[in-house]
Amino acid sequence: DGGITQSPKYLFRKEGQNVTLSCEQNLNHDAMYWYRQDPGQGLRLIYYSQIVNDFQKGDIAEGYSVSREKKESFPLTVTSAQKNPTAFYLCASSVTGVYNEQFFGPGTRLTVL
Amino acid sequence: QQPVQSPQAVILREGEDAVINCSSSKALYSVHWYRQKHGEAPIFLMILLKGGEQKGHDKISASFNEKKQQSSLYLTASQLSYSGTYFCGTEIGNNDMRFGAGTRLTVKP
Numbered sequence: 613d614g615g616i617t618q619s620p621k622y623l624f625r626k627e628g629q630n631v632t633l634s635c636e637q638n639l640n641h642d643a644m645y646w647y648r649q650d651p652g653q654g655l656r657l658i659y660y661s662q663i664v665n666d667f668q669k670g671d672i673a674e675g676y677s678v679s680r681e682k683k684e685s686f687p688l689t690v691t692s693a694q695k696n697p698t699a700f701y702l703c704a705s706s707v708t709g710v711y712n713e714q715f716f717g718p719g720t721r722l723t724v725l
Numbered sequence: 726q727q728p729v730q731s732p733q734a735v736i737l738r739e740g741e742d743a744v745i746n747c748s749s750s751k752a753l754y755s756v757h758w759y760r761q762k763h764g765e766a767p768i769f770l771m772i773l774l775k776g777g778e779q780k781g782h783d784k785i786s787a788s789f790n791e792k793k794q795q796s797s798l799y800l801t802a803s804q805l806s807y808s809g810t811y812f813c814g815t816e817i818g819n820n821d822m823r824f825g826a827g828t829r830l831t832v833k834p
Contacts (some may be wrong), residue, residue: 643820653822654727654812655767662820671726671823702766707822711780713757718767 616717618703623722625697632721635703638722641715642708644686646685648672649700649719657717658701661686662708690722726751728815737800737832738802745798745828756789756796757814760807769810771798778780800830808832815831 614720616637625631635644647655656671661680675694680686686705690697700721704714728749728782734750735743747756755774758781759767773780773789773796789796794815800807810827 645822647824652791652826654730655828656727657823660820660822668821696766706820710755710770710774711818712755712816713769713780714759714773714814715769716768717764 615619616703616705616715618701618717618720621718621720623720626708627724628692630689630691631697631718631722633690633703635686635688635717636684636716637686637715637717638684639705639715640683642683643706644680644719645704645714646670646676646678646686646688646701647704649702656701658688671675671708678682697722726817726823728813728823730748730811730823730828732828733826734829735831737806737830738803739832739834741832742776743800743803743830744811745800745811745830747796747815747825748799749817749823751794751817753789753791753818754795754816756787756795757816758785758787758796758798759812759814759824760809761827762808762809763810767801797826803830803832805834 646658653687661667703717706712756769761767
């Protein structure tokens with residue numbers, strides 16, 4: 613079964629701790645994306661990557677970091693510098709060609725206490 | 726850089742029609758439309774490319790005005806299953822995607 617997995621579904625952390633969200637895909641897609649979803653604000657782009665070992669900042673990259681060491685994996689670290697990290701985080705992937713519709717994972721709901 | 730969607734919310738009776746609009750301040754490579762049900766991941770509906778090509782859902786249609794940097798999603802003869810939040814995604818650079826804030830659609834029997 614091809615798809616995108618994100619784990620865990622729910623994550624709780626204490627303020628001041630870094631936390632890494634996992635995103636894995638077996639769709640052989642080159643491009644991967646991280647979005648943050650808050651009520652009423654839609655999906656805001658944090659980072660995206662079009663190829664291994666390369667990534668670009670989105671609109672709200674401050675306080676986040678990513679790596680793309682393997683094609684299948686694009687982990688997101690929420691650092692202690694992110695002032696309001698509690699949110700729903702969605703990972704997606706796509707081909708890099710013309711019909712580049714995005715396939716989304718189930719999301720991780722992060723709560724920082 | 727997020728596109729602007731309107732309306733923010735709409736309530737329909739089964740069988741009624743709706744139009745959702747999406748407007749960008751940037752030139753666009755393509756426009757995507759997705760639907761998200763509560764607690765679930767967004768699901769792809771349609772992609773519209775410059776030059777008029779489209780790919781997607783067979784019961785939902787959309788338009789893309791490249792010059793005006795606008796797109797509209799047309800939901801005709803709505804069904805209960807159409808309920809959800811609709812997002813437009815605007816590709817402003819190669820694989821550089823921005824999503825709107827969403828339009829919440831409720832279809833009632």
